[in-house]
Amino acid sequence: EAGVAQSPRYKIIEKRQSVAFWCNPISGHATLYWYQQILGQGPKLLIQFQNNGVVDDSQLPKDRFSAERLKGVDSTLKIQPAKLEDSAVYLCASSLLTSGRYNEQFFGPGTRLTVL
Amino acid sequence: EDKVVQSPLSLVVHEGDTVTLNCSYEVTNFRSLLWYKQEKKAPTFLFMLTSSGIEKKSGRLSSILDKKELFSILNITATQTGDSAIYLCALAGGTSYGKLTFGQGTILTVHP
Known part of the structure; x- marks a missing residue:
């Protein structure tokens, strides 16, 4: 079974530039998550999708971050414009449809973003 | 707000x-x-705990939950260099199904 795919693996940009990350979840997984992991901290949920609808985006900085999952499969996360404090690893995870209980999340390898 | 401290x-x-x-x-x-x-x-996933007092075990790793005192422990016996990693504790709770709140992690370094 193929795992969660993410690209690019690494990205270096200057502040105020834009960047986009792509995630392809495990086939059949209805729920997709984007996490931000700053060095020395645990992952923080940015946004959760169920199929192509947003379940939770309460911690997404909406003035600069956006995410979409148009066909309920792949997802993109965009930052525009980037700030120095956005330097982090961006993890994508997926799980089977949640239905009142926790379903194991499978994580992708992450995209390491450095903002100079 | 849910909180996890490691x-x-x-x-x-x-x-x-x-x-x-x-x-x-x-x-x-x-x-x-x-x-x-x-x-x-x-x-990578190690354990999921939902009930107090029931130990989950996998090889040299084990974990237990105390829902009264609100804590969990992860034990690793006979550590090996391959156990060197960050160990993250996460909580599934609140009103959003599937949402995980992570702790800051414990960095474990095992020297030969």
Whole structure:
């Protein structure tokens, strides 16, 4: 079974530039998550999708971050414009449809973003 | 707001030692507590705990949950260099199904 795919693996940009990350979840997984992991901290949920609808985006900085999952499969996360404090690893995870209980999340390898 | 605090933040041991990692939490609607191992890549799942007092075990790793005192421990016996990693504790709770709140992690370094 193929795992969660993410690209690019690494990205270096200057502040105020834009960047986009792509995630392809495990086939059949209805729920997709984007996490931000700053060095020395645990992952923080940015946004959760169920199929192509947003379940939770309460911690997404909406003035600069956006995410979409148009066909309920792949997802993109965009930052525009980037700030120095956005330097982090961006993890994508997926799980089977949640239905009142926790379903194991499978994580992708992450995209390491450095903002100079 | 759900909160997860792990201790110690870092730990250095020698091969063969036994280690205990701690995770305490505050939650409004507990669903489950999870442990992950993170090496240089993505976190990989270790255990999910939902009931107090029932030990989960996998090889040299074991974990237990105390829902009264709101904490969990992860034990690793006879540590090996391959156990060197960040160990993350995460809480599934609140009103958003599937949402995980992670602790800051414990960095474990095992020297030969």
